[in-house]
Amino acid sequence: MSDSQNQSGHGNKKENSKSDHHNEAGMWAFLFSMAFVFAFFIYIVAIHPGIDLKENIHAPVVETQSAADEDVDVSKVAEPWVANDDMVKHGKKLFAQNCAMCHGAEGKGDGPAGQALNPPPRNLVEGPWKKGGGFVGWYTVVTEGLPGTSMAAYGHLKSVDRWALVQFIDSITNAKVKEDPKKVAEFAKSAK
Numbered sequence: 417m418s419d420s421q422n423q424s425g426h427g428n429k430k431e432n433s434k435s436d437h438h439n440e441a442g443m444w445a446f447l448f449s450m451a452f453v454f455a456f457f458i459y460i461v462a463i464h465p466g467i468d469l470k471e472n473i474h475a476p477v478v479e480t481q482s483a484a485d486e487d488v489d490v491s492k493v494a495e496p497w498v499a500n501d502d503m504v505k506h507g508k509k510l511f512a513q514n515c516a517m518c519h520g521a522e523g524k525g526d527g528p529a530g531q532a533l534n535p536p537p538r539n540l541v542e543g544p545w546k547k548g549g550g551f552v553g554w555y556t557v558v559t560e561g562l563p564g565t566s567m568a569a570y571g572h573l574k575s576v577d578r579w580a581l582v583q584f585i586d587s588i589t590n591a592k593v594k595e596d597p598k599k600v601a602e603f604a605k606s607a608k
C-alpha cells in the first residue's frame with residue numbers, strides 16, 4: 417500500500433518535472449512567435465511600401481469631386497435672383513447633390529435614377545418648360561414640384577439655395593427665357 421503510494425508519488429514528481437520542461441520549450445516557442453508577429457507588424461507598418469494602415473480608398477474620388485464642385489459661401493448675397501457666378505457655382509454643387517441622380521450630372525435628363533420614370537426627368541439643357549421656365553418658372557418648379565410627375569418639391573431648401581439651382585440651370589440651358597429683371601425681383605420678394 418505504502419509502496420504503491422510512494423511509487424505513484426514518485427511518478428507524479430517525474431511527470432511534473434517533465435511537463436515543466438515542456439512548458440519551458442513552449443514558453444520559448446511562444447516568445448519566438450510573439451517576436452515574429454511583432455517584427456512582422458513593424459515591417460508592415462514601417463517598412464513595407466505598399467501598405468498604409470491610414471489608407472482610405474475613397475479619398476481620391478472625394479478629392480476630385482470636391483475640387484470639381486468647389487462650394488462657395490453665398491449666405492451674404494443680398495439679391496440671389498440677380499445673375500452672379502458664385503451663385504452658379506453653389507448651384508452646381510447643390511445640383512450634383514440633389515438633382516443629378518435624375519437629371520444627370522450635366523442636366524441632360526440622363527441620371528441613373530431617372531431611367532425608369534414616366535415621364536422621364538427633363539433634359540434641362542433642351543427644355544421645353546411646362547411652367548414657363550426662366551428664373552420665375554424654374555424657381556416655382558423647384559419650390560412646388562410638378563404634380564403628376566416624379567419632380568418633387570424642394571421648398572425645404574433655403575430660398576438662396578433654390579435661387580442658386582435656378583442660376584445653375586440658367587447657366588447650362590440652351591432654352592433660356594428672356595425676362596424683365598424688375599419682374600423677377602418683384603416675384604422674388606413676394607416668393608416664399
Ligand code: HEC
Nearest residue numbers: 514515518535536537538545546547557565566567570581
Ligand atoms: C426623382 C427624380 C428627380 C429629381 C431628384 C429631380 N427632378 Fe426635376 N424633374 C423630374 C421629372 C420626372 C420632371 C418632369 C419631366 C416632364 O414633365 O417632362 C422634372 C422636371 C424638372 C424641371 C422642368 C420644369 C418645367 O417647367 O418643365 C426642372 C426645371 C427641374 N426638374 C429641376 C430640378 C431640380 C433643380 C432638381 C434638384 C433640386 C430636380 N429637378 C430634381 C425628376 C426629378
